Amino acid sequence: MSESTIILGIESSCDDTSAAVIRGNKILSNIAAGQAIHNDYGGVVPELASRAHQQNIIPVVHQALVKANIQQSDLSAIGFTRGPGLLGSLLVGTSFAKSLAMSLGVPLIEVNHLQAHILAHFIEDANPVPPRFPFLCLTVSGGHTMIVLVKDYFEMEIIGKTIDDAAGEAFDKIGKLFALDYPAGPIIDRLAKEGNPNAFSFSRPKVEGYDYSFSGIKTSVLYFIQKQLKQNPNFVEEHLADLCASVQYTIVETLMDKLVKASEAYGIREVAIAGGVSANSALREAMKKRQQERGWSIYIPKFEYTTDNAAMIAMVAQLKYERGIFSDLSVSASARYDLEADFSGRENTQ
Numbered sequence: 001m002s003e004s005t006i007i008l009g010i011e012s013s014c015d016d017t018s019a020a021v022i023r024g025n026k027i028l029s030n031i032a033a034g035q036a037i038h039n040d041y042g043g044v045v046p047e048l049a050s051r052a053h054q055q056n057i058i059p060v061v062h063q064a065l066v067k068a069n070i071q072q073s074d075l076s077a078i079g080f081t082r083g084p085g086l087l088g089s090l091l092v093g094t095s096f097a098k099s100l101a102m103s104l105g106v107p108l109i110e111v112n113h114l115q116a117h118i119l120a121h122f123i124e125d126a127n128p129v130p131p132r133f134p135f136l137c138l139t140v141s142g143g144h145t146m147i148v149l150v151k152d153y154f155e156m157e158i159i160g161k162t163i164d165d166a167a168g169e170a171f172d173k174i175g176k177l178f179a180l181d182y183p184a185g186p187i188i189d190r191l192a193k194e195g196n197p198n199a200f201s202f203s204r205p206k207v208e209g210y211d212y213s214f215s216g217i218k219t220s221v222l223y224f225i226q227k228q229l230k231q232n233p234n235f236v237e238e239h240l241a242d243l244c245a246s247v248q249y250t251i252v253e254t255l256m257d258k259l260v261k262a263s264e265a266y267g268i269r270e271v272a273i274a275g276g277v278s279a280n281s282a283l284r285e286a287m288k289k290r291q292q293e294r295g296w297s298i299y300i301p302k303f304e305y306t307t308d309n310a311a312m313i314a315m316v317a318q319l320k321y322e323r324g325i326f327s328d329l330s331v332s333a334s335a336r337y338d339l340e341a342d343f344s345g346r347e348n349t350q
């Protein structure tokens, strides 16, 4: 990896505007502006997200350059999230990256957001040592849940995925039933620390192969609390920690079951987690338990590289730069940019 190549990464796929500077595989800065505006709506409002990205992108990029102590003229390339994500949000980062690359006369590099969550493991300080190929990566975020077989940097195969809600979505929707703010995932994680994971039992999905389903858990929680509320209107407030711990336990064990099954079937014990839900403390503990029980080598990224961030975008841009995989200035944002179609920067026209 060239130690002198400095790249700016830009991420705007959902509700975080982020910019990061990388040299080699070392992150020099990683700045993110969240969007509190969505809290009042219980979820991300696409129009508000894209407007907030427009307001945030210039100051966020400026801060990233200042923190990294570099000038625009030091940049070798601009990497940006092309997709998947919300189209209006993606367009802000895409247009900004294109204009900046054009004005600086440097290559433009498109990045698949999901690939970036996975390849974040190769950032210098993400792990004590990076994963070895081939490895399995449980990729869990607000929009996606899948087990990916990572054969090489740009050779990935999805071997299992959710057939309905994503794991993060399940945390957020169940949190809404408990009247928690959006996103509820981190709040459930915090509240669960005081609760008993075996206090309540919720139905576990039965899906074929390595696929997941999370909508049934949400329905099971909904029916359960509706029933309890008839007898005690304060049931949720009075049992919040136990409810959170039990829901978290159900989601985490569901995730782990299929991951263990995939590890056994493929004979792979290099196992990583990635994406926003990989910040979850119970999931991290569950991975450590399998490490001891099954001799797995586990890879849990440093906290700041789990939820949406531009450091992971800059990392992929760096890997593509070394391989000469650049994008044309006519490239457009792609809301449904496919992970598997992007093996080696092959053109994806969707």
Ligand code: KG4
Pocket (backbone or CB within 6 Å): 014, 140, 141, 142, 143, 144, 167, 168, 169, 171, 172, 183, 184, 185, 186, 189, 275, 276, 277, 278, 279, 280, 281, 306, 307, 308
């Ligand atoms: O990767 P990410 O930042 O954005 C997407 O690409 O979707 O993931 C956001 C998701 C949200 O659903 C959020 O509730 C969840 O990650 N999340 C968590 C935790 N931190 C973030 N879920 C459970 N426990 C956490 N600590």
Ligand code: ZN
Pocket (backbone or CB within 6 Å): 113, 117, 141, 142, 275, 276, 307, 308
């Ligand atoms: Zn994400």
